[in-house]
Amino acid sequence: MKKWKTLLASAGLFALMASVPAVAQDVPPITEFPREQTMIVHNPENPAINPDWFNLWVAGHGGGTSTGLHQLVTDTLWYIDPNAGIDGSLYSSLAAEPWSYNDDFTEMTVKLREGLYWSDGVEFTAADVVYTVETLKAHSAFGASANLNRHVASVEAVDDHTVLFKLNAPNSRFHSAFAVRWNAAWIMPKHIFEQHENPTEFDFNPPVGLGPYTLNSYDPNGAWYIWEKREDWERTSVAQYGEPGPQYIIYRSIPNIDNRLIEMVNGNLDMIHDLTPEAMFSLVQQDETARGWFPGFPFAHPDPTLPAIILNNQNELFSDRRVRWALTLMLDARQISMASYRGAATLSPIAIPPTGTHLDDYHSQLQDWLIDFELDTGSSVIKPYDPDIGLQVAEMVRPQFGDQVPTDPNEIRRAFGFGWWGQNLEAAAELLEDAGFTRQGNDWYTPNGERFAFTLKTFESGVINRFGTMAAQQWTQAGVQVDVEVDPVIFPTSMPLGDFDALTAWTIESWGGDPDLSFFLDSWHSEFLVEPGERQSPRNFQRFEHPELDRIIEEVRVTEFGTPENLALGHEFARLMVEEMPLIPMMSYNVFAAYSERYWTGFPDAVERPYANPVTNWANSRYIFTQVEPAQ
Amino acid sequence: MRDYLTFVLKRLVQLAAVVFAGISAAFFITHMSPISPVEMIVGRVAAQASFSPQALQDLREALTELFAADLPLHIKYLNFWARFVVGDLGPSLIAFPTPAMQLVMRALPWTVGLLAVAIVMSWTIGNLLGGLAGYYQNNRFLKAFGVVAMGIQPIPYYIVAFLLVLIFGYFWPVLPISGGFAMNVRPGFTMEYILSILHHSILPAASLVIVGLGISFLGMRALVSNIVTEDYVTYAELAGVKSERVVFFYVIRNAAVPQLTGLAMALGGIFSGTIITEQVFGYPGLGTLLVTAVNGGDTTLVLAVSSMAVVAVASAIFVIDLLHPLLDPRVRVK
Numbered sequence: 001m002k003k004w005k006t007l008l009a010s011a012g013l014f015a016l017m018a019s020v021p022a023v024a025q026d027v028p029p030i031t032e033f034p035r036e037q038t039m040i041v042h043n044p045e046n047p048a049i050n051p052d053w054f055n056l057w058v059a060g061h062g063g064g065t066s067t068g069l070h071q072l073v074t075d076t077l078w079y080i081d082p083n084a085g086i087d088g089s090l091y092s093s094l095a096a097e098p099w100s101y102n103d104d105f106t107e108m109t110v111k112l113r114e115g116l117y118w119s120d121g122v123e124f125t126a127a128d129v130v131y132t133v134e135t136l137k138a139h140s141a142f143g144a145s146a147n148l149n150r151h152v153a154s155v156e157a158v159d160d161h162t163v164l165f166k167l168n169a170p171n172s173r174f175h176s177a178f179a180v181r182w183n184a185a186w187i188m189p190k191h192i193f194e195q196h197e198n199p200t201e202f203d204f205n206p207p208v209g210l211g212p213y214t215l216n217s218y219d220p221n222g223a224w225y226i227w228e229k230r231e232d233w234e235r236t237s238v239a240q241y242g243e244p245g246p247q248y249i250i251y252r253s254i255p256n257i258d259n260r261l262i263e264m265v266n267g268n269l270d271m272i273h274d275l276t277p278e279a280m281f282s283l284v285q286q287d288e289t290a291r292g293w294f295p296g297f298p299f300a301h302p303d304p305t306l307p308a309i310i311l312n313n314q315n316e317l318f319s320d321r322r323v324r325w326a327l328t329l330m331l332d333a334r335q336i337s338m339a340s341y342r343g344a345a346t347l348s349p350i351a352i353p354p355t356g357t358h359l360d361d362y363h364s365q366l367q368d369w370l371i372d373f374e375l376d377t378g379s380s381v382i383k384p385y386d387p388d389i390g391l392q393v394a395e396m397v398r399p400q401f402g403d404q405v406p407t408d409p410n411e412i413r414r415a416f417g418f419g420w421w422g423q424n425l426e427a428a429a430e431l432l433e434d435a436g437f438t439r440q441g442n443d444w445y446t447p448n449g450e451r452f453a454f455t456l457k458t459f460e461s462g463v464i465n466r467f468g469t470m471a472a473q474q475w476t477q478a479g480v481q482v483d484v485e486v487d488p489v490i491f492p493t494s495m496p497l498g499d500f501d502a503l504t505a506w507t508i509e510s511w512g513g514d515p516d517l518s519f520f521l522d523s524w525h526s527e528f529l530v531e532p533g534e535r536q537s538p539r540n541f542q543r544f545e546h547p548e549l550d551r552i553i554e555e556v557r558v559t560e561f562g563t564p565e566n567l568a569l570g571h572e573f574a575r576l577m578v579e580e581m582p583l584i585p586m587m588s589y590n591v592f593a594a595y596s597e598r599y600w601t602g603f604p605d606a607v608e609r610p611y612a613n614p615v616t617n618w619a620n621s622r623y624i625f626t627q628v629e630p631a632q
Numbered sequence: 633m634r635d636y637l638t639f640v641l642k643r644l645v646q647l648a649a650v651v652f653a654g655i656s657a658a659f660f661i662t663h664m665s666p667i668s669p670v671e672m673i674v675g676r677v678a679a680q681a682s683f684s685p686q687a688l689q690d691l692r693e694a695l696t697e698l699f700a701a702d703l704p705l706h707i708k709y710l711n712f713w714a715r716f717v718v719g720d721l722g723p724s725l726i727a728f729p730t731p732a733m734q735l736v737m738r739a740l741p742w743t744v745g746l747l748a749v750a751i752v753m754s755w756t757i758g759n760l761l762g763g764l765a766g767y768y769q770n771n772r773f774l775k776a777f778g779v780v781a782m783g784i785q786p787i788p789y790y791i792v793a794f795l796l797v798l799i800f801g802y803f804w805p806v807l808p809i810s811g812g813f814a815m816n817v818r819p820g821f822t823m824e825y826i827l828s829i830l831h832h833s834i835l836p837a838a839s840l841v842i843v844g845l846g847i848s849f850l851g852m853r854a855l856v857s858n859i860v861t862e863d864y865v866t867y868a869e870l871a872g873v874k875s876e877r878v879v880f881f882y883v884i885r886n887a888a889v890p891q892l893t894g895l896a897m898a899l900g901g902i903f904s905g906t907i908i909t910e911q912v913f914g915y916p917g918l919g920t921l922l923v924t925a926v927n928g929g930d931t932t933l934v935l936a937v938s939s940m941a942v943v944a945v946a947s948a949i950f951v952i953d954l955l956h957p958l959l960d961p962r963v964r965v966k
Contacts, residue, residue: 033816047916049735049924050727059695060673060928062727062735140694141728143677147687176682183680201729220819221742221916223811250815255911255920258794259809262801491679492671492929509679519682528685537685538678 033226035267035599036630037247042260043067044273044617047253048222054215055204057136057186059143063203065183066273066617067218067225068251072625073119073209074186075237077110077129077178079620082304082356082512082613083604086241086623089357089513090562093237094124094187094210096161099175105558106170110178112161117235118189119214126157131190133165141200144185147177172557173518181304181511181519183619211622212236212244224252244625245600251616264290264596271603272594273616277342277463280592284404289598293614294415294606296404297397298344301606301614302355302588304512306348307340307464309456309471309584310495311502313544314532317446317454318502324581325375326431329384330478331471333420334393336586339470340463343397345587347390347417351577352570353588354417356512361567362574363418370419373578377427378434386422393417415606417587425478444479453481454501457494460486467586468504495541498532506589507541512613515567518556525553544582552576591615602628640954647950654942658935659712663705667929669725670695699725712935721936726928732936735921740940742812743917746833746909747902750840755895757841758848763884765849766856767875778853785846793839793912800835808832810914836913840906844898848891855887889960893952900948903941 043066053063056070063069078098079091092098096111116124133155136142151174153166167174177185188199189208196202206215213227227249233239252269254260261279263269265287275283280299283290292299311318311327318324337345348354349370352362370385394412398405406412413419429439436447444452458468465486472482487494487503494500509520523538526545530536536543552573559566577585593614595603604612604624612624674692677683683691696702703711715721724732758781765774784792801809808814813828859865860883868878907919918937925933 046920046924047914049739049921050724050730051738053727053730058728059677059691060669060726060728062724062730141698143673143691144681146690146694147681147683150684150687150690173682181680181682185681217815217818219811219815220738221812223914223916224815226815252810254810254914256797256810256914258797259801259912259914262797262805262809265802266805489666492668492675493666496671496675522682523685537688538675 033248033250036632038250039246039248039270039600039625039628040250040252040268041068041271041616042269042273043225043251043253045253046255047219051218051220051222052205053203054207055199055202057142057144057188058200059141064222064225064253066251067222067253068213068227068249069207069225070183070186070619071211071251071616071622072213072227072249073207073211073215074619075210076180076184076186078175078184079180079623080511080513081611081620081623082181082618084357084610085513086611086627089511091620091623093180094129095178101172101174104170105172105174106167108165108167108174109158110163110165112163113237114161115235116210116237117232118191118208118210119230120189120192120208121232122189122191124187124210125160126163127160128187128190129163130155130157131194132185132188135188135193135199136185139198139200144177148185151177170558172560173516173522175561176519180619181509182617210236212238212625213249216248222253224250226250238622238626241623241626245602245628245630246625249625264594267596267598270596270598270600271614271616273591275592275594277344277592280344280594281342281401283594287596289596290594291597291603291605292592292594293604294406296406297394297401298341298346298415298590299594300341300344300346300590300592302346302353303591303613303615304353304355304358304510305506305589306351306353306508307467307504307506307586307589308351308508309468309502309504309586310500310507310542311583312498312500313542313582314498315454315501317452320435321580322378322431322435323437324584325384326428326435327475327480328421328581328584329424329428329431330480331421331474331584332423333389333586334396335474336467336470337393337416338396340467341587341590343393343416344590344592345393345417346415346590347393347420347587348585349385349418349420349578350574351508351583351585352517352574353508353510353512355588356510357515358510358512359414361515362570366571366574367418369575370578375427377430379430380427382424382427384421384424384427385419387419389420389422390416390418411607423474428478439479442479443481451481452479453483455483455485457485457487457490457500457503459490459504460488463590464504464506471504496535496538498534498536498541498543505541507539507583508585509539514562515570516556516561517570517573518561521553521556521573524549526550542583544580546576546580546582548576549573597631599631600628601631636957639957643950643953647946650946650949651943654946655716655935655939656709658938658942659709660705662931662934662938663708665926665929665931667927668701669929669931670699670701672726672928698728716939721939722932724925724930724933724936726925726930726933732930732933735933736918736936736940739916739918739921740903742915743906743919744902745829746836746915746917747840747906748899749833750837751844751895751898751902753837754841754844755848755891755898758845759852759884759888759891762849762852763856763887764879766853766887767860767879767883769857778849781846781849784842785850787843789839789843790908790912792842793836793908796835796839797912807835809835812916832915836906836909836915839909839912848894851894852884852887852891855890856883859883859887889956892955892959896948896952897945900945901941903937903944 045066048064050062053061077095081089096113100109136144137148153168155165158164192208193199212233216226216228218225229247260272261283293301346354354363374381375384390413393416438445446452456472459465472484475482520539524540529545556569604614721732723729797809800807813832817825817828868882910917910919922937
């Protein structure tokens with residue numbers, strides 16, 4: 001007996017000794033870098049599976065992108081911010097000025113900024129741009145290769161700081177290849193890559209960039225990357241907006257949401273890419289330095305994309321706009337907002353995300369039209385728009401969140417949405433009856449006598465899942481039999497193959513900071529629409545076609561970016577989408593990005609400083625670092 | 633001896649057959665995935681940039697050719713075995729053009745290190761305490777430990793892991809909750825690096841040990857409870873053999889044989905990684921690699937991980953099979 005007791009005592013002592021080093025200190029230090037000089041940012045990617053790889057031009061390289069690499073090191077000609085920007089949403093970065101096309105959009109001339117240097121001291125010139133385009137074109141393993149081959153006939157350096165692109169066909173939006181929304185084609189250092197016979201097999205480690213930071217060190221397991229400010233940061237394109245505040249920036253991958261919250265509360269994280277709604281509410285309660293995009297509820301940043309119910313318009317069930325409208329009027333947006341985002345949704349009645357400058361360009365300007373919009377149900381004419389639904393949602397969450405919910409109606413509209421389509425089961429019934437549907441008891445039947453039933457596919461979890469589940473529940477209560485099916489391959493398989501009746505997903509990615517809709521809209525032209533069962537190229541996944549839509553797209557193609565004509569065409573698109581309702585827009589994709597003002601201040605927010613998207617994996621978040629200052 | 637060699641030979645053939653069948657099954661199951669790596673990349677590119685539909689189609693065709701994704705399945709199968717026998721499974725499709733085995737070998741030491749220690753610790757402590765609890769059935773401490781083990785054992789692993797994160801990361805923040813080692817430590821064969829790894833492995837290892845301990849404890853206690861009623865144990869006690877000798881050499885030793893099989897299989901299973909542990913604690917390893925490969929439709933990488941797991945489990949069982957006749961005289965080679 002004595003021996004095993006001794007053994008147990010030894011084991012206990014060993015365990016105690018093992019815990020001593022941990023107990024003897026406070027919160028474990030994660031870095032040797034002075035905290036007042038160091039910003040720690042959450043990278044939403046899982047730890048890179050190929051962490052030594054920095055050649056981010058290769059398609060599917062596995063080396064991590066949002067590790068700080070495409071925020072702090074790489075650079076390209078232009079950035080279009082999804083929000084207001086520091087000095088307007090269009091940044092001329094490596095370019096000295098906006099793009100310039102010839103009259104028929106077959107040539108684009110780019111003036112480059114002078115005095116920029118690669119991080120190894122070599123001067124940036126037009127030769128780098130020419131080399132990048134030619135190299136990307138020559139190797140199909142580069143992600144941008146196909147796009148450049150499709151559009152670029154030739155590229156030449158007119159002089160050291162002027163590049164001329166000759167295009168294969170007229171293309172008024174070719175600049176988007178080098179204009180960052182989330183990312184774009186980055187410029188390669190010619191003097192580095194030309195040393196490698198096959199540039200697709202070069203790991204580009206350590207990376208040499210035009211951005212204001214260089215690689216200090218990284219985790220060989222891909223969980224963190226540490227970047228250090230260049231001594232010659234003034235010779236980079238961001239210098240025009242000031243000196244980046246942090247001497248060091250650390251990007252950390254933290255897959256577990258609870259750990260992100262805990263790390264911020266413990267002072268080990270300054271910016272979080274995303275949390276669940278519940279985690280965000282918890283964070284702001286527990287950490288007085290924690291902030292979101294909105295100063296109060298709903299906190300989240302509306303990203304420029306639109307969670308919606310995508311109806312398969314090639315499915316006969318949804319080929320009649322009256323049916324699509326009836327389904328819309330069966331929905332209660334307030335319940336969907338509460339179910340999906342716990343009320344923290346920014347609702348959108350139109351097929352344009354309510355975010356960035358779109359709120360002013362579209363949602364505000366179209367309010368009167370929406371209020372006056374009339375819908376003929378076959379039995380009556382109704383005005384289906386309810387401009388106060390955002391206000392109603394705010395009142396629903398006020399008992400729980402109190403002072404955190406804004407009281408100013410205009411502020412509420414910008415945060416919760418301007419309005420949505422009021423639930424109107426009577427009008428929905430009239431529309432269905434007008435379309436030949438019949439009702440037996442509470443159950444609807446199609447004109448050919450079958451039960452009005454379909455399947456709604458949705459994500460496995462998260463807000464999109466909750467949104468889909470609630471919509472299906474409301475339709476079922478209204479007499480349409482809707483089964484919810486969780487589908488893990490919505491984006492790669494079901495959506496492009498048209499293997500769905502209806503689904504919930506995000507769609508309609510826009511620039512956010514510019515009213516131009518070409519980013520998603522050009523691919524909606526009927527020339528790209530395929531037959532049922534064939535793979536539909538992004539982004540017309542609702543497989544909708546309409547002569548008026550084609551006309552709008554064709555006019556956008558020959559209309560300059562940023563002109564009143566371009567905005568007017570955007571309004572026409574929005575109105576057409578309301579009239580036809582080929583998909584049911586619901587809300588912006590609200591990202592619960594958080595930042596802490598414990599060590600740094602000056603982060604962007606919705607009210608005082610809407611200069612950038614605080615969502616950390618966007619490449620244009622690099623401008624944030626020029627605006628922040630140490631808190632003490 | 634000749635009988636034993638024949639036995640070894642038979643088991644060797646069995647091992648080869650199991651490995652071939654297991655990896656072949658993994659190959660065909662992997663290729664049934666609805667996720668195409670080409671479409672994953674095209675989808676990602678399309679989501680991030682404004683490419684025309686024609687350009688995306690060009691990209692699709694280029695990647696299909698690059699990944700040889702349009703080859704018939706039987707050709708892919710033959711190509712796979714040709715590569716497998718030389719130990720090169722080809723480039724990963726989600727980390728192109730890096731070899732899949734290179735990614736596996738990078739993650740492997742972390743998984744092996746964490747799991748081997750955790751499994752051996754929980755197996756050793758659990759079996760030791762379980763054996764003692766089965767023999768000294770009136771000991772209050774061991775009774776209490778049994779109650780605790782029975783209480784913890786049914787708790788899902790991820791709940792235990794989350795509780796540890798909350799307790800030691802939030803309420804009493806004394807241990808790191810993310811990563812494999814501290815950022816201020818440079819990797820290398822230094823005491824600082826080794827201590828940092830140990831420090832960061834405390835919580836993930838503890839989560840595995842706490843759950844694994846109960847399983848070993850309860851299994852061993854049940855086995856020993858039966859053995860103590862055997863005649864030879866009673867005779868040994870009546871003959872005046874010391875109780876420590878009875879418990880360790882007469883009882884636990886005999887009860888350990890089936891537990892050893894469990895240990896071998898658990899050690900072989902290491903090569904599948906610990907997905908939840910890695911996700912909860914941001915710990916490096918094969919689990920995250922495997923999940924990323926499955927989600928990305930990277931058949932090469934999935935097969936690299938699963939082939940290693942098949943070979944490891946089959947080899948562990950092979951070794952145990954070979955040891956059994958030596959450890960347990962009741963097992964005959966004929």
